[in-house]
Amino acid sequence: MGTTNLNISVIDKRMLKQSEAASYTGLPIKHFKTACPVRPVELKQGTLLWDRRDIDLWIDDVKSGLVTDTRETILDRLG
Template sequence: MPTTNLNISVIDKRMLKQSEAASYAGLPVRHFKATCPVRPVELKQGMQLWDRRDLDLWIDDVKSGAVTETRDTILGRL
């Protein structure tokens, strides 16, 4: 019986669209927009992308209790 090897290379994207970044953080887009302090990067004119590493740092800060945002700081980003 012949055997076949399948080599698949998967590259994780570092830069995420807003919907992908929200999903990565486990949040609906609307909630992500209102609460995420991570600023997007504009690699191409008009295209905003979120860096996965920055999102990881934010999530780690939230987990450790380092992020204590007030309603005013959240509204200020809107």
């Protein structure tokens, strides 16, 4: 029986759409919108993207206990 080789090249994207960023964090989009303090970047007009590195830093801060949400920071993210 013959053999087949499959070459796959995967490029990890640094910038993520909102749905991808939410999936990356393991949160539903509605929770991601309210929980994530990372501000999106508009690289192309009308297209908001989240930087994976910034999301990683936020998650690291949450894990270390450095993130403490106040009423003002939560309202700022919602508005």
